[in-house]
Each structure stands twice: as C-alpha cells, then as structure tokens.
Ligand code: KG4
C-alpha cells in the first residue's frame with residue numbers, strides 16, 4: 452500500500468461526500484457546508500489517496516492573526532483503518548498548523564470514539580473539557596481536546612540522544628537534521644575474554660561511561676544542557692539491564708532540567724542514521740540491519756508512521772555468527788573484523804556451507820527471515836572432521852566460505868525484498884556493515900537491479916546516540932508529544948513502536 456497525501460480542491464467534493472456519508476451517517480456534513488469549507492481561504496483540506504482512490508481526508512482551520520488552529524474533521528475509509536493513514540493525515544495537519552504559526556490546536560471528538568481519541572493522544576492532544584450531548588440526534592457528548600505546538604515551533608530543535616542498548620554507550624546531539632556531536636564509548640574490550648557481550652558487564656560499563664560521554668558530547672557541540680530542547684533515549688529493543696541505565700539517566704535528566712523526553716526505538720534509530728548522513732531519508736526504503744544483536748529486514752514507508760518488520764533472524768544475529776565462528780577458528784573477539792581479515796586470502800568457493808532458510812519450503816514461511824545457527828554448526832563440524840582425520844584445514848578458505856554464505860543470504864533476501872515491494876532503495880545499518888564482502892556484494896547486486904544503495908559512514912552504522920537524537924528531532928518536528936515518564940526499558944520492543 453502506498454498512500455499519497457495531497458491538498459483537496461473543490462473538484463474532489465463528490466468523492467469526499469461519498470466518504471463523508473459512509474463515515475458519519477447521522478452527523479455527516481451537508482454538501483453545501485463542505486463546499487464552503489473547501490473554498491474558504493482560512494481552511495486547509497487534505498486527501499489520502501491510494502492510487503486514484505480516496506481512502507481518507509482531513510481538514511484544519513486557522514484564522515489569520517489567531518494563535519489557534521482547529522481540526523475540523525478527519526475520516527479514513529472503513530476498510531483502510533488501522534493502517535496508519537490517520538497518522539499520516541494528522542502529521543500533515545499539525546505540520547500545516549505549525550507553518551501557519553499556530554501555538555495550539557483544538558478539536559472535538561465523539562466521547563464514544565475511542566479510536567480517534569487514541570490517535571489524537573499520540574499527537575499530544577489532551578482532553579480539556581466536555582460538551583454535553585453535542586452530537587445530535589444521538590445525544591453523544593463531545594470531548595474538547597487541545598495540544599500545544601510550543602516545541603514544534605522551534606523548527607530545528609536541539610536534541611540530545613542517549614543509547615545504551617548493547618555494549619556502546621552513545622550520546623549524540625543534533626539540531627534539526629544536522630549532526631552536532633556523536634560520542635561513543637564501547638565496553639567491547641571487557642567482553643573479549645567471554646567471546647560475546649555479557650549483559651551485566653555492559654550495564655555496569657554504561658553506568659561508568661555515561662556521564663563522561665555526555666560531557667564530551669556537550670563539549671564537542673559547544674553547548675550546555677540549558678541549550679538542549681529535548682532528550683531522546685533508546686528504550687528498546689536491547690539488553691534489559693543495559694537499556695535501564697540509559698532510560699534511568701534520561702528520565703533523571705528530563706526531571707532535573709524540565710526538558711521533554713522522547714523514548715525511541717533502537718532499530719528505527721539505525722534507519723534514521725541516514726538523515727544524519729545526507730540530510731533526509733528517502734522513502735520507501737528497505738533497511739537491512741545487521742549487528743551483534745540484530746538481523747532485521749525492514750520496509751520503511753515513513754520513518755515515524757510506517758515501519759514494517761519483514762523478517763529477522765530466528766536464532767543467532769549475523770554478527771553473533773561471525774563472533775562464534777571466529778572462536779571455532781581460534782580467532783579473537785570481535786570475530787567479524789578478524790574473519791574479514793583472514794578471508795581476504797581465502798577461496799570463498801572452497802567449501803559450500805549451507806544458506807539458511809533459502810530452500811523452497813523455508814522460503815514459503817520464512818521468505819525474509821534469517822538463520823545462522825545451522826551454518827555455525829556446519830563450520831564447527833567441518834573443523835572437527837578435519838581435526839579427527841588429522842587433516843590440515845585452511846582457515847582462510849573456511850573463513851572466506853563462511854563469510855560468503857552469510858553475505859549471500861543477507862543480500863539476496865534484502866534485494867528480493869526490494870523487488871517484491873517495488874522499492875528502489877536499500878539502506879544498510881549495524882556493525883556488520885563494516886564487512887568488506889558484504890559491501891562488495893551489496894554494491895554488485897544493487898547495481899545489477901537498479902537499486903540505490905545507502906551505507907551511512909561506519910560511525911553512524913554502529914550503535915550511537917546521534918541516531919536516537921535524530922529520531923527525537925523528527926518526532927518533535929512532526930508535532931509529536933513527548934513520552935510520559937512511565938515508559939520502561941523493553942528488550943523486545945517491536946519496530947512498529949517508533950516512540951513509546
Ligand atoms: O553494531 P555493533 O557495533 O554492535 C553490537 O551489536 O553490539 O556490531 C558489532 C558486531 C559484532 O558481532 C562484530 O563481530 C560485527 O558487528 N562486525 C563485523 C565486522 N566488524 C564488526 N562482522 C563482519 N565483518 C566485519 N568486518
């Protein structure tokens with residue numbers, strides 16, 4: 452589904468009226484009312500179109516000289532509800548209200564329409580009063596709701612982002628879409644002897660690193676906490692204990708400074724990183740996020756409103772597979788760079804290792820999912836077998852063949868997602884993006900298929916606070932209300948929850 456928002460004209464009146472009567476039965480506006488609304492110069496009406504079909508509309512009024520805008524109506528066709536169209540319409544209306552210099556937006560909603568109320572709350576609307584029996588003939592009350600646009604008026608908010616979901620303590624600062632600072636402290640060394648991230652050690656390291664990293668970021672941006680407009684923090688997915696350190700710190704900062712707080716999804720942050728690199732995110736895009744903690748394939752139609760998980764790993768993450776196989780081969784941690792280094796001298800076709808979830812029967816159920824644990828076992832078995840026969844193995848060949856198997860599956864599935872959904876763009880993120888072969892194969896396949904390949908600089912691909920700050924600034928610029936302080940750290944937060 453691809454939805455386009457477009458300004459309404461009088462020519463759209465017949466189609467609008469069809470949807471108006473279908474949506475509001477008893478309370479539908481007469482055609483004449485709608486005609487004068489559409490024609491008035493203090494109103495702004497928009498349509499949501501899927502192809503040529505009208506699937507929703509909404510309207511706002513704002514009198515010149517007034518600080519106040521009113522949402523007049525919003526409707527989404529019944530069979531298209533729950534798909535984010537209401538949010539797209541609201542985004543556009545709040546944007547327009549801001550552009551017209553409104554400081555607050557008001558609306559009335561039926562007391563029995565809890566779905567609409569939920570949508571409005573997402574945009575920061577709070578109930579400020581009730582009009583008894585406002586909707587006739589049903590005699591249903593109207594709730595009067597209002598939201599402030601104070602923050603949004605600051606067109607380029609300065610946002611501080613805190614990221615502690617895994618082993619990187621990151622604090623980043625952005626102004627609007629511009630990167631001001633991106634400071635990272637990694638506890639990777641402390642995990643090396645264990646061959647993987649130890650959650651308790653990561654959490655303790657965040658506690659030690661957070662304040663110095665915060666100070667350094669402010670210094671780098673040449674700002675003080677006073678200059679910051681809002682705080683953004685990763686609240687999931689990730690390691691629970693590690694997340695809690697960042698969430699606790701961010702909440703404390705918010706309470707102490709009185710600055711609003713935005714709880715942000717880590718995976719959406721990886722996608723947002725592209726804005727830091729080129730000033731905007733082009734959508735739709737397929738995003739392949741590969742690190743020690745995740746392997747996710749996303750379809751991003753709109754960063755704040757429409758991120759879909761197409762598939763993910765059903766066992767090990769791609770980076771984790773590199774780390775585990777490196778251990779089998781006697782290489783050090785983190786395994787990715789080591790395997791990359793050794794593989795350069797090897798033959799990628801020497802051993803045909805299995806490609807997880809690519810057989811026709813798997814593709815039916817797991818078209819965009821990944822599995823690396825079978826591959827990891829195959830490598831271990833290959834090494835054991837050689838050892839038991841006292842045969843010498845070429846570590847370079849094993850490393851190159853293993854790397855080839857991982858990269859092959861990752862890129863083939865990502866490129867087929869681009870084709871299946873008609874998306875001409877692929878964005879890569881996560882620490883495994885450092886892999887030389889991954890970049891090479893991605894480039895080849897994308898070029899061959901007319902797909903634009905986006906790889907942000909490596910410092911923005913690995914976990915960092917700037918990617919969280921940038922999602923925060925997008926939320927603010929879209930008029931989203933801050934998160935309330937009752938959000939928690941959620942290790943399995945779904946990617947569809949962009950803000951908690
Ligand atoms: O995004 P990241 O820094 O954070 C965590 O997931 O914590 O990713 C780290 C992961 C590790 O598993 C590491 O082995 C892998 O990324 N990695 C690589 C390469 N460099 C880092 N994997 C393959 N090839 C590389 N060159």
Ligand code: ZN
Nearest residue numbers: 721742881914
């Ligand atoms: Zn990550």
